Amino acid sequence: MKTVAEAGYVLMGFILYLSGVYGQTKTICALKGSSVDLPCAAKNPTSSTKWFAAHWNGSMIVQNELPADGNRVTYNMSEESQPTLRINDLRESDGRSYCCEESVKLCWQNAIQLNVSDLQVMVFPTTEGQSVTLMCSTSCPLTENPAAYIWYRNREFLYEDWSPWYQELVNSDETVTYSCAIKGYEDLRAPNVSVDSVTSTCFKVTYAGGRMCSHWKKSEDEPCSITYPSEVFVQPIPIETLGRVTLTCSTNCTLTTTQPAYTWYRNRCKYFESHHLVCRTSLNASISCAVKGLEQLHSAEVCVADKNCWTVNYPNRRICALKSSSVNILGQYSHPKDQQPKSKSWYKKSISGEGQAKKLKEIPRRVEYRDKVKNHHSLWLNNLQQTDSAEYTFRLQKDNDECKSPELPGVTLIVTDLKVKLHPEVVTEGQRVTLTCSTSCPLSGDTTYIWFLNGQPLTLPENQSKQLVLDPVNRQHAGYYSCAVESGKRNISSTDKALTVLRITGDLMLAAAAGAGAALLVIIPLTVLCCIRIRRRKTSSKPPRPPRASQNKDQLNSSPLYENISAQPKEQDDHHYSRLVFSRNHTEDLYSTIESVSSR
Template sequence: MLFKTVLVILLYVSGVLGQNGWRVTYTPETICGLKGSSVDMRCSYLYPKSHTVQKTFWFIHQNPIPELDDLSLDPEYSDRVEYLGNKKNNCTFRINQLRESDREAYHFRFLTNREDSRYTGRPGLTLEVTALRVIMYPDTVTEGQSVTLTCSTTCTLTGLPAFTWYRDRSPLSFTTQTHQLTASSEDGGRYSCAVKGYGHLPSPAVALTVNYPPQGTTVSFSGEIVEGSSVTLTCSSDANPPVNRYTWLKGNRTVSSATGGPEASYTIKHITRQDSGEYYCEAGNWIGTHRSPPKLLDVQYSPKNTSVSVSPSGEIVEGISVTLTCSSDANPPVQNYTWFKEKRAVSSRRKSGLNHTITNILSQESGQYYCEVQNQVGTQNSTTETINVQYPPKNTSVSVSPSGEIVEGSSVTLTCSSDANPPVQNYTWFKKNETGVWQAGSGQSLTLSNFRSWNSGHYYCVSENKHGPQNSTALLATVQGGQIVAVAAAVGVGAIVALVFLGVVWVSRRRKSTNVTVHTEGDREGNKGPIYSNVSGTPMSHTETLCTDRGNGEVPLYSSVQPSNTHNQVELLYSTVCCPQSEDEVQYASVQFLPSGAGPRPPASTVTEDCVLYSTVRKHQT
């Protein structure tokens, strides 16, 4: 028994020394494994060719009976170890789920078919087990300073593996065991590292604190931004340490200050359109300040200051085109306009900047106009705008008073009525009988005192304002059976003012010019004296004649009649005086009214029947 023991020891010793062909080689002899990972203990062995390997195993302690130390039988290892070798020359061994307690010297042993032939590789393979941890220096910095990160181990991991770095569990781009960075606000966070391929075995995380001034400052609104409501403005900013002061500005004017955390609020109660504008928030901490971009506060409100304008802005005369324009201050802009004339809708359109146009305006379209405007917030009516359509006289007529039976010699009053805007300025009365047309007076009423048969005739009035004149229908006043009879009758003078004068004209049979002055009653403004003047005869100078030479050397005379009081007149009178049919009379013919400023008297052939009156003036008998 003692001999066998000595033999085993000798074989063991000779094996270590590689004597007689026995040898175990560990590559490397020391390895560093990562806690929780797997490690392969690479191993090879040799023995004499005359032997056959019967058993192989790894152990960590030498017992009197070494076979009992087989790690595959040890409860601490049995479910974590694998023999990757064979019974020829490969003795590689793997340990999974490394523990820090696995730090040991590991040995390989094999037995052959020869009695008491066994061999153990000495001094064995040393296994180191390390955990990872992050070393950060410094761990608190101000933006712009440098930070060094190291993924630290207690031993050098076998194989010099690459590393994976994480910030807040998100992988980073660098893979070295040590990394240096220039800190920015984005670099703050919790850092950890892991061996590449073992991302599930990271180190504990270490926090890096980066101090920086406020950044990303923004302004937001809450609430309906409508005039009268309450609106809250909120300022948000990212800073480390957190913002401890806020300043609110509208434009460049400070409107409020607040202190507090990452947000600050500014509330405007009963907001008005004057509160519209660009708002800023300025956030600060002990490192610095930052101002937000401008935020436009656009306060919506219902229409205000609604008004109507009229074009043209001066006098509005019947027949022209008139445009009414509605303007209003509203946000959002007016969406609907409705036009009213004295509370009656006349036009409605859905468009902005509405104009209401009346073409060829009539007198009945005078009145008060206003517009109603509406947006999505509310409505408003404008003030009223009065349109006063002016027009020349219309519906001119004559009435008589008294209206019953009137005895000859009584007083009769004729009254002229007319619709005009502006009101009639001038009334002129005319009488037409068998001797011609006479101007009978002026003023709205014409009184005939002590009416006699020679007062009989057709009476009519001409009413006139600055836009033109109009004739009334004629009223026939005559004496029948001792009573005055008044009957309406038409006069063929059309719409032209039949202003014909009559006077005593002395005509000489000798060829010479004649001057005639006709007197009548004072005009409406009280001017006494002649209304018409410059009645002068001139020899006929063209070949068209209205009467022929009487054979006694007398030739026709032409007279040009011009009213002397022209400031209220709108027409010129031209008359042609023909030669007398006898010694006792002169005939007037071709009496035509032309607009003032007209050219020379038209030829007799162009005188229309409507504008010709005839009258005869008999020579006074001496």
């Protein structure tokens, strides 16, 4: 039986571990429904080493030895490899701290915090009028970097891309649903979501389930409709109690019948969950609030004592920019009148949120700081590359301040190139074909697109910009297409995409003939082989007869089957297969046997 002192030691050690005071803290985030392997951090693990789990239950810490059931939870404690704990079919209840030691007393110095998250399509308001933008999101940064994101519309595959940001702005249409998945985990798809309505102050969405419903005190297993405000702000309400003020997380949205849950932040750290916050007027701290579960829908930071505190705000938290272009990321700040910032710096963090933020150093004509306007600081990034896609935060360093990583979200930047996509890929005269100037994130709705055919600009029909529709398509439309977007004094262009138009009669007949010819080249030799085997079987079934050389010779020469084969040129096979040129490019494969139609 544990003594009171031993129990107190374990409890204190666990609290210190959670607070990061000592010990090696490691956090792992994995998808709900997937599997995870947790390494044992014990210095000298033996066969008697055990796994323990701990979690908070209200204000109490619950610690248990973790048994292996051989199915969902398994141990690998062999001496030949590193001991691991495998948990399959992860559940939210598996999100807790784990450690392995011979006794729980020594355990929490090297524990692992496991967080479990499902996928969710997050919906954010935009400044583009009545439209929203979508993001494939998890509640914690996944430890395994996603290979790619897959988007679905009305349950059908739409496209695959490295960016978690949906490539189009979305208008309201309750009949259209969106979902996403991570490549390799397609069976763990996010619940469907539809955008039912969008106004200047609110937007209403319907989720098929998931954690977004639980934030509104509804079941995760049932659909829920939620009306979100497009903006939140902190509003002070004076009360009679001297020296105190009530702060309200307010919106201009009047359509919602149920108040959302709000999270309050003090000095950029989570502080309280409520609609109201009562604090002293003398409090020298920054205060902000956000809609719970949608923390990127965040208010500006304010000071209780009339701007006598440190604040950082961003006018735009999501930016989509073109590769090779330039971008200006703006931060607005304030500080106490009697204190000046020791330094002003920008930090860059992985787009997935994994890892620590790194301080950005200025590089001439590539990375520049600009601080010419009072209480405004800009980060200019020139000649953007995809590796610049990240989350950027601005920090003010005070005296004796360690510049700790803020919990508030910064500015998400996605850098995209331009690609021309065809639908359908194979086009016949008279069909409808759509060419799309595709990106990895939604550019501004007023972006001007320029289309080129064989390097020459096209005059677009009305209402055709990002998409070029050819209906009906004909041979004159064939050629190499590209698209471009104006960026400053120059255009940023895509690579060329070939559009080949097949003739209804000539090309299709030629394609059919080529296909039939290839099929015959396979069928004829097979037929010959079958005939030979049948003939041999019939011959072998008869009683043996004395050989007659002259008779056999005459039979061979008079056989019509062998006459046909011997009469053909020796180079026949080489001649037919030389027309079937197979390359690595599927388009080249197709058109190597079909006459392509060049543009006029």
